Amino acid sequence: MPSFRVSTPQGNYDALVERGSLRNVAEFIPKGAGKVFAVTTEDVWKLHGSSVASHVNEVLFFPGGESRKRLTEVETLADRMLERGADRSSVVIAFGGGIVNDVGGFLAAIFMRGVPVIQIPTTLLAQVDAAVGGKTGVNLAGGKNLVGSFHQPLVVVIDPDLLSTLNDREYRAGLYEIIKCGIIRDPDLFQLLDQCSPAVLAREPRTVDSMIAAAVRIKAEVVSADEREGDLRRILNFGHTVGHALEAETHYERFLHGEAIAFGMRAASCLAAQAAGLPAIDHESIDRVIAKYGPIPSLAGIRAEALAARLTADKKTIQGKIHFVLPTRIGEVRVLSGIDPRIVVESIKAALA
Ligand SMILES: NC(=O)c1ccc[n+]([C@@H]2O[C@H](COP(=O)([O-])OP(=O)(O)OC[C@H]3O[C@@H](n4cnc5c(N)ncnc54)[C@H](O)[C@@H]3O)[C@@H](O)[C@H]2O)c1
Numbered sequence: 001m002p003s004f005r006v007s008t009p010q011g012n013y014d015a016l017v018e019r020g021s022l023r024n025v026a027e028f029i030p031k032g033a034g035k036v037f038a039v040t041t042e043d044v045w046k047l048h049g050s051s052v053a054s055h056v057n058e059v060l061f062f063p064g065g066e067s068r069k070r071l072t073e074v075e076t077l078a079d080r081m082l083e084r085g086a087d088r089s090s091v092v093i094a095f096g097g098g099i100v101n102d103v104g105g106f107l108a109a110i111f112m113r114g115v116p117v118i119q120i121p122t123t124l125l126a127q128v129d130a131a132v133g134g135k136t137g138v139n140l141a142g143g144k145n146l147v148g149s150f151h152q153p154l155v156v157v158i159d160p161d162l163l164s165t166l167n168d169r170e171y172r173a174g175l176y177e178i179i180k181c182g183i184i185r186d187p188d189l190f191q192l193l194d195q196c197s198p199a200v201l202a203r204e205p206r207t208v209d210s211m212i213a214a215a216v217r218i219k220a221e222v223v224s225a226d227e228r229e230g231d232l233r234r235i236l237n238f239g240h241t242v243g244h245a246l247e248a249e250t251h252y253e254r255f256l257h258g259e260a261i262a263f264g265m266r267a268a269s270c271l272a273a274q275a276a277g278l279p280a281i282d283h284e285s286i287d288r289v290i291a292k293y294g295p296i297p298s299l300a301g302i303r304a305e306a307l308a309a310r311l312t313a314d315k316k317t318i319q320g321k322i323h324f325v326l327p328t329r330i331g332e333v334r335v336l337s338g339i340d341p342r343i344v345v346e347s348i349k350a351a352l353a
C-alpha cells in the first residue's frame with residue numbers, strides 16, 4: 001500500500017493511500033487505548049460511518065460549516081467527551097472533510113492537554129492537504145484558522161473510495177490543490193493533470209489514486225523537512241496569498257477554498273511571469289490546466305484593488321512584508337517579497353479579466 005512517512009520533531013507517522021483502508025483502522029488504535037471517539041458530521045457518518053463504527057465507542061457530531069469552526073464548538077465537543085467517559089487514554093478519530101480534520105485535531109490537541117488523533121479525511125481537499133501535516137485549529141471572528149496548534153496524528157488513513165459520494169464541485173475544488181502540488185514540485189503530476197483530465201474528471205480509480213499519492217507524497221516531504229512554516233513549507237502556500245484575499249473579500253460564501261486557490265494561482269502565475277521569470281509557455285500551461293477543471297464561480301464585481309488591500313492583512317504576512325510563492329517553471333517555485341505593489345494589482349487585474 002502506498003504509504004508516505006511524515007517525520008517531525010513531534011513524532012513520525014504514515015499517511016496511507018489505499019482503497020478500502022478505512023476498514024483497517026482498528027490496527028492503528030494503540031493497544032491499551034481507552035475510549036475511541038469519532039468526531040464527524042451527520043452527512044459523512046450516514047454515508048460512510050458503517051465502515052468504522054465497530055472501532056468506535058462514541059460518535060460526536062459536529063454541525064459542519066466554516067461558521068461553526070469556532071472555539072465554542074470545540075468546548076462543546078470536549079464537554080461531551082468528558083460526559084461520555086473520556087480520559088487521558090482516549091483517542092479521537094477525525095472523520096470528515098477539512099473542517100472536521102481541523103476541529104477534531106484541535107480538540108485532540110487540547111483535550112486534557114493532548115490525546116492522540118487519527119485523521120481520516122473524506123474530501124479530496126482534506127486527503128491531499130488538510131489531514132497531513134498536523135496543523136489543527138479554528139476560526140476567530142477576525143479571520144480564519146487564527147487559533148490552533150500543531151498536533152501530529154498517529155496516522156492518516158486516506159481511502160479514495162470515500163470520494164465516490166463527493167459532489168462534483170467539492171471534488172474539483174480538491175483537484176486545484178493537486179494542481180498546486182504539481183506546479184510547486186512535480187512536473188509529472190502536472191502533466192498527468194494536463195493530459196488525463198477526462199480520466200481525472202471521471203474519477204477513474206487508477207488515475208485518482210496515483211494523483212492523490214503524488215500530492216500526499218509532496219505534502220509529507222515538505223512537512224517532514226519543515227514542520228512549521230519556514231521557507232520550505234511556505235511553498236505550499238502557492239496561490240494562497242491572493243486566494244485567501246478572495247475568500248475574505250467574498251465572506252467565505254461565494255468560493256470554495258480550492259476555487260479561491262485556483263484564482264490565486266492564476267494571479268500568482270501572472271505575477272511570476274512578470275517578476276520571477278516564469279516562461280510564457282509555462283504560464284500558458286498553468287492557465288490551461290486550471291481551466292480544464294473549471295469553471296470557478298463568477299468573479300463579477302470583485303475589484304483588484306480591494307483584493308490587493310487585503311494582502312497585507314493575511315496571516316502569512318510577516319512584519320508587513322508580503323511574501324509571494326512564485327513559479328519559475330513548472331515544478332519549481334521561489335519565495336519573493338518586496339514586489340512593486342503596482343505589478344501585484346496588475347496581475348490580479350489580469351487574473352480577474
Ligand atoms: N490543516 C490544514 O493544513 C488545512 C489545509 C487545507 C484546508 N484546511 C481547512 O479545511 C477546510 C475545508 O475543507 P473541505 O474543503 O474538506 O470542506 P468541508 O470539511 O466543509 O467538507 C465539504 C463538504 O463535503 C461534505 N463531505 C465530506 N466528505 C464527504 C464525502 N465523502 N461524501 C460526500 N460529502 C462529503 C462535508 O460534510 C461538507 O459539507 C477549511 O476550513 C480549511 O481551512 C486545513
Ligand SMILES: [Zn+2]
Pocket residue numbers: 129177240257261
Ligand atoms: Zn489550501
